[in-house]
Amino acid sequence: MGLTLFLVLLLCHKGNTESKTSCPYTCQCFSPVQVLCADEQITSLPSNLSKEVKDFIIMTTKLEYLFPHTLRESPQLTKLVFLNNALRSIHAQAFENLTELQELEISGNPQLDHLFLGTFSKQGNLTKLLLNFNRFKTVHPGMFDSLIQLETLQMKGNVISALPTFLFMNLQNLHVLDLSENKLEELIKLHLEWNRISELADGVFSVLTELKVLNLRGNLLTTFSDKVFGFESFNLKEMNLKDNKLTALSSLGRLTSLSDIILSSNQLSKLPENLFTNVTLLENVDLSENHLTSLPQRIFSNLCGIKMINLHKNNLSRLDARLFEDQDFIQQLYLSDNQLETLPLGFLDHFAIQHTVRLHGNPWKCDCHMWYLHDWVVRNSQDIEMPERMLCESPGFLRRRTVTSVDKDELVCQVSKSTMPDLSSCSLQASSDTIIINCKVEKCSPLTVKVQFQEDGGSVEEHIFKNEPEPFQCRNKTMIENPSEVFPDD
Numbered sequence: 001m002g003l004t005l006f007l008v009l010l011l012c013h014k015g016n017t018e019s020k021t022s023c024p025y026t027c028q029c030f031s032p033v034q035v036l037c038a039d040e041q042i043t044s045l046p047s048n049l050s051k052e053v054k055d056f057i058i059m060t061t062k063l064e065y066l067f068p069h070t071l072r073e074s075p076q077l078t079k080l081v082f083l084n085n086a087l088r089s090i091h092a093q094a095f096e097n098l099t100e101l102q103e104l105e106i107s108g109n110p111q112l113d114h115l116f117l118g119t120f121s122k123q124g125n126l127t128k129l130l131l132n133f134n135r136f137k138t139v140h141p142g143m144f145d146s147l148i149q150l151e152t153l154q155m156k157g158n159v160i161s162a163l164p165t166f167l168f169m170n171l172q173n174l175h176v177l178d179l180s181e182n183k184l185e186e187l188i189k190l191h192l193e194w195n196r197i198s199e200l201a202d203g204v205f206s207v208l209t210e211l212k213v214l215n216l217r218g219n220l221l222t223t224f225s226d227k228v229f230g231f232e233s234f235n236l237k238e239m240n241l242k243d244n245k246l247t248a249l250s251s252l253g254r255l256t257s258l259s260d261i262i263l264s265s266n267q268l269s270k271l272p273e274n275l276f277t278n279v280t281l282l283e284n285v286d287l288s289e290n291h292l293t294s295l296p297q298r299i300f301s302n303l304c305g306i307k308m309i310n311l312h313k314n315n316l317s318r319l320d321a322r323l324f325e326d327q328d329f330i331q332q333l334y335l336s337d338n339q340l341e342t343l344p345l346g347f348l349d350h351f352a353i354q355h356t357v358r359l360h361g362n363p364w365k366c367d368c369h370m371w372y373l374h375d376w377v378v379r380n381s382q383d384i385e386m387p388e389r390m391l392c393e394s395p396g397f398l399r400r401r402t403v404t405s406v407d408k409d410e411l412v413c414q415v416s417k418s419t420m421p422d423l424s425s426c427s428l429q430a431s432s433d434t435i436i437i438n439c440k441v442e443k444c445s446p447l448t449v450k451v452q453f454q455e456d457g458g459s460v461e462e463h464i465f466k467n468e469p470e471p472f473q474c475r476n477k478t479m480i481e482n483p484s485e486v487f488p489d490d
Contacts, residue, residue: 024048037061049074059083064111066094077101084108092116095123105130113137121146127173133157138164145170154178165191172196186210193240194218206230217262218243226254233257241266242286253278264288264310273298281305288312288334295319301326308332312358315339321347328352337361341393343373345460348380358385363393366406368413372460377403444469 023029024046027037033054037046042061049056056077063085071077075097087109095101099122106112113135120126126147132154141164144150150171161183168174174195187208198220205211205228214236221244229236231254238260246266251274252258258279264286273296276282282303292314300306306327312334321344324330330351336358342365348357359377364370381387381404392398395414398406426439441447447467454460 022050045070047073051076053077055079055081057081057083058085061085064088066090068093069097070094072097074098075100079103081105082107082109087112090115090119092118092121095119096121098123099125101126103128105132107132107134109134111135115140115143117143120144124148126150128152130154131158132178136160138162139167140164141167144168147171149173152176155182157181159183161186163187163190165189168192168195184208189213189215191215192219196220198222200224200228202227203230204228206232209235211236213238215240216244217241220245222246223248223250225250226252229254249275251275251277255279257281260284262286264290266290268292270294271296271299275299276303279303284308286310287314290314292316293339295323297322300324304328306330308334310334311338313337313361317341319343319347321345323347325350330355332356334358335362339363341365342370345372347372348376355383356385357383360386360389360391362390364391364403365394366392366398366401366403366411367395368411370403370411371408374403374406374408374411439467441467 024035024037026039026042027035027046029035029050032050032052034057035049035053035055036057036059038057038059038061040060040062042058042063044063045058045066051074053074054077056074056079058081060083063082064087066087066089068091070091071080071094077098078100080095080098080101080103083105085108087106088111090106090112095104101123102125104120104123104126105128107130114137115131117140120129120143124146127149129144129147129150129152133156136155136158138160139155144153144167148170151173153168153171153174153176156178157180159182160179163179163184168177168191172195185207188210190205190208190211190213193215194217196219197216200221202225205214212235217240221241224241224246226234227250233254233256235257236255237257239255239258240262242262243265246263246268249263249268249271251272252261253274256278259281260283265288268287268290269292271287271292276285276299280302283305284307286308288310289312292311293316295311295316297320300309300323304326307329308331309324309327310332313336316335316338317340319335319340324333324347328350331353333355334357338361340362357380364373366374377384377387377390384390387404388402390403392401392403392406398410425441426437429436429438437449437451439447439449446469449465451463451465452460453462
């Protein structure tokens with residue numbers, strides 16, 4: 001009754017400009033365009049509604065059924081509200097003539113447990129649909145397909161336990177969706193793709209404790225946090241955030257059951273190091289088609305079950321040697337179409353099983369810094385997809401050559417005379433299986449010699465020998481702060 005009084009006061013301020021004789025019996029007409037029928041004795045809709053009426057509100061009546069073409073004489077209606085009535089059934093053609101409707105509410109009917117498919121088939125101009133506090137148990141697939149202008153949809157306070165796939169697919173203009181106070185705890189899959197969702201409130205999915213798959217692809221999200229699931233760990237296994245506008249992510253540590261995450265085709269330029277902390281069941285990570293320039297060294301730490309990491313088409317220019325040290329059982333690694341010139345020593349040595357790698361589309365610099373990668377590619381060419389597209393970008397004399405076609409002797413670094421160390425004081429002697437490097441140095445002349453042993457498997461063992469003058473003995477001498485090494489580009 002409080003709500004009734006509120007509506008009466010809301011309409012009353014418009015003024016009583018229509019004569020009482022033209023107003024339907026037991027109803028109140030506060031203006032020529034607004035009619036309220038709120039009598040507990042009403043069991044059917046009035047038949048003498050004025051052609052001027054735009055807003056028609058029926059509430060707290062004993063109305064039980066809406067028959068075909070019930071409102072055929074009022075096609076001009078733009079707002080229709082059924083609130084706290086006794087509705088049991090609504091015919092699929094009850095609103096067929098109401099093609100101008102913009103707002104429709106059917107709420108507060110404890111005996112109304114379903115709607116027929118096609119009930120809203122003619123309401124292409126509808127922008128607001130409220131179906132709250134009825135007894136709906138489910139919703140038919142395609143129920144809202146015709147509502148292409150809909151901006152607000154509420155189905156709060158029903159007993160809906162499941163929603164069909166693609167239920168909201170055609171609602172391209174939807175801004176507000178309220179499914180609270182239902183029985184969706186056992187919902188396993190939730191598809192909200194290709195809407196215009198730009199923000200998710202903390203805890204919005206907190207009651208969906210059995211949710212396994214969440215698809216938010218093709219929305220307008222700029223940030224995402226696991227706080228949308230509440231403050232407890234969640235059972236979600238698959239999450240799709242592809243084709244949003246994401247620029248920032250926070251830790252997903254509450255999603256301890258997550259196995260598949262798709263973050264591709266967003267605008268991510270950096271990631272937090274703790275993004276996947278505690279997400280130890282993760283198997284597939286898709287970060288392709290973003291703007292990443294680097295990755296935190298420990299972002300995949302302790303994620304021992306990962307099978308696929310997709311970093312295709314980013315702006316990665318360097319990667320840490322230990323980035324994938326915990327991914328022994330990786331099966332697919334995609335680094336194609338980035339800005340990589342080389343890979344650090346040992347980068348690809350952690351993988352224990354046969355795997356597939358994509359390395360094409362990078363500006364590979366085929367010089368002495370590529371010895372490790374070149375050897376790995378030659379040994380593992382069967383694991384590389386499209387090796388014929390893995391090309392040298394520089395130096396010029398190797399440009400457009402495939403990496404596998406380049407001899408290791410061609411992988412050299414150019415050193416200018418100004419930076420070339422003086423090797424005239426060093427000599428090399430070979431005797432049987434022993435090589436002796438003999439360098440004559442002045443007491444205050446620094447010199448570093450590196451000796452590298454490379455085994456067939458590609459591992460390198462390095463030994464460094466330095467002549468480091470004592471500062472107190474050479475304080476009157478001119479010292480070189482950054483001495484060149486014998487092998488400065490290895």
